[in-house]
Amino acid sequence: MTELWEGLVTAVKLIISLDPEVMEIAGRSLAISATSSTIAALICLPLGAVIHSNKFPGKRTLINIVQTLFSLPTVAVGLFVFVLFSRAGPIGGLDIMFTPVAMVIGQVILISPIMLGLTISALSGVDKAIADTAISLGASGLQTAVITLREARFAVLAGLIMGFGRAISEVGLSLMVGGNIAGFTRTITTAISLETSKGDLELALALGIILIVIALVINLVLNRVQQR
């Protein structure tokens, strides 16, 4: 139990003193996850709208598959990205193994199903009459999609937050394709993993608390945006 208390004290100290190493790691965690979330959102919002607004054979199956991929194990995605981008792999010449770029690619793969699936279900919750009205008033397909997305913004945003949360909290993928290189690919979660293996439980707990604080700040900001 003393570890929990000391972890909390250490976390507060590290945050107040703006410990440069911790700030750097936290900044990197945020940067990588924000980038992958943005990319995933740019893919999933339009794609979700397209899937939602079109009828095609196998739509139900596709949605089932997307929802199944919510449970993608992070290490499996890590292994996939590793095998793909390793120099001996099919696209190894890009030389991105053990860089933040590989981590972003992995995280986009990891969180896209969540963002896509939740966007589709958010859109399904919108009253069909809204889309019909828009169309009858002469809205184009794109305009209709934007109107529907705007109508579902609370649920859509929840999906985006969920995806971001999964990106910033995962560790298996980052360890495998990032390699936890100090000053380059070390994020909060991989640092926690390393500090735990070193037996420095207080620092590991402190980093965990800092991660939660970051998530809290992000959520508060996004919630404010939602309520406007």
Add this chain to the structure above:
Amino acid sequence: MKRKIIVAILAGLVIASLLAGFVGCGQQRLKVATTTSLYDTGLWDYLEPIFEEEYGVELDILYAGTGIALEYGMRGDVDVIAVHSKAREEQFVAEGYGVERVPFAYNYFLIVGPEGDPAGIKDMSPEDAFRTLYEAASSSFISRGDDSGTHGKEKAIWASAGYDYEAVRTAGQWYVEAGRGMGPTLLMASEMQGYTLTDIGTFLSYKSELELVPLVEEGAILLNVYSVIAISPEKHPGTNIEMANNLIAFLTSPQIQELIGNYGVEQYGMPLFTPCAGAEPQS
């Protein structure tokens, strides 16, 4: 309005990312896969800034067991490896993946266990100690179980003691496979009050966290040689062979050999490694 704010925030995050998260992507980098026993002692943290200063390169240290380090090397994902498993290193070079095996430091393995030594292996030969642990089958033995250099050494001792490793691995609950690095394995052994095989460097650097003492320290089989191997540019033309050679020259240079030989004296009262620039130490 709302959308503008969202867009502004997302744009801000992306810009922040570009500034913070990807600093260094364009710099010249040298990737080293190193065994966890070298990483956990802090030796790399100590040498990294000196090397970076001297050669103006970012040194990326990846810690992994010797098995994974060799795999990274075979795939060309790193430029150089620092490992400790002689037979596998020689095979690695013979198969053309590595340029040359250059030993740069050595120390010894130890068998450590709880102070009370319930199995009574103190001061036995390594082989006798393992036989005693096997026969007793009552005290836990924590194996790295991760195909690392230390795990390889453990298998070699079992073989030397006359056991088939598969039979040992499945002998009973007393034989525990940690599947983790040296540091975590030591912490686990301490927690379970079991025995384990460890390199002396990691043991000394973790000693304050452990309730374990060295029990077996003598035996030719316990010699532990660390080598550095550049990945062959013929197998993987994309690797940074020039800088890899610089790192090897750096590690075997007289000044750095002296630093390696003195590393740990201040903190642990004794050196963790004996330097052996380029030559195979004799046990």
